[in-house]
Ligand SMILES: NC(=O)C1=CN([C@@H]2O[C@H](COP(=O)(O)OP(=O)(O)OC[C@H]3O[C@@H](n4cnc5c(N)ncnc54)[C@H](O)[C@@H]3O)[C@@H](O)[C@H]2O)C=CC1
């Protein structure tokens with residue numbers, strides 16, 4: 001499979017290593033929008049760029065008729081615009097705030113726990129996400145997905161990085177050198193604490209998931225999520 005990497009930073013390079021080991025060819029390594037050429041020659045485009053570039057990159061791939069997967073976070077306020085654009089142009093698109101198998105299993109665990117906790121108002125939910133200091137966005141895309149899933153299953157209506165109101169889930173975003181990504185959800189009462197945590201040991205899980213998603217989406221049409229790829233949930 002011929003892969004165009006829209007974004008060739010930490011993730012682009014990790015994806016390249018795994019893709020080559022799985023016999024794929026990297027035909028484009030893009031560090032800025034101006035250097036995107038001959039995109040139509042790719043079988044799949046993989047966007048791990050920066051929040052301000054993701055939307056333009058995804059549209060370029062759709063315009064070129066190339067299925068595109070995006071893991072870039074921090075642009076999700078424009079998700080509906082992109083899915084509408086994709087439908088209008090009969091494109092193929094998949095977004096995941098986190099491509100790793102472990103986090104996608106953790107998403108399901110979080111939903112199950114929030115359903116269970118929804119009947120017990122003595123517990124307050126909160127979240128801590130910890131990432132490396134180069135990360136541009138806060139909270140992480142993964143934390144937002146986790147919070148949105150809790151909101152869907154409970155009486156919480158919003159998440160916040162600030163002091164939370166009673167109906168808000170507090171997210172603390174910590175930045176510590178070298179941390180690939182850790183997410184912990186805690187339910188606290190006066191009596192005890194229940195917590196679940198996912199810790200990435202490296203970027204390998206994210207990169208492997210992105211390559212698996214690219215292999216899966218190659219000949220498909222429409223808008224997908226990692227749940228479609230992994231067949232879980
Ligand atoms: N969904 C997931 O599983 C994961 C998502 N991420 C997200 O992926 C994104 C990239 O993460 P990293 O690789 O760690 O960042 P990075 O900063 O190492 O790499 C970003 C790259 O994008 C390039 N870039 C800048 N403007 C561009 C443009 N217009 N078009 C294409 N590329 C451009 C930069 O030159 C840089 O090489 C972030 O938003 C991060 O949150 C990171 C890990 C996993």
Ligand SMILES: O=C(O)C1=N[C@H](C(=O)O)C[C@H](O)C1
Nearest residue numbers: 073097135140141142180181
């Ligand atoms: O920027 C990162 O590094 C990561 N970003 C993603 C996010 O924002 O959730 C996924 C992972 O946690 C690493």
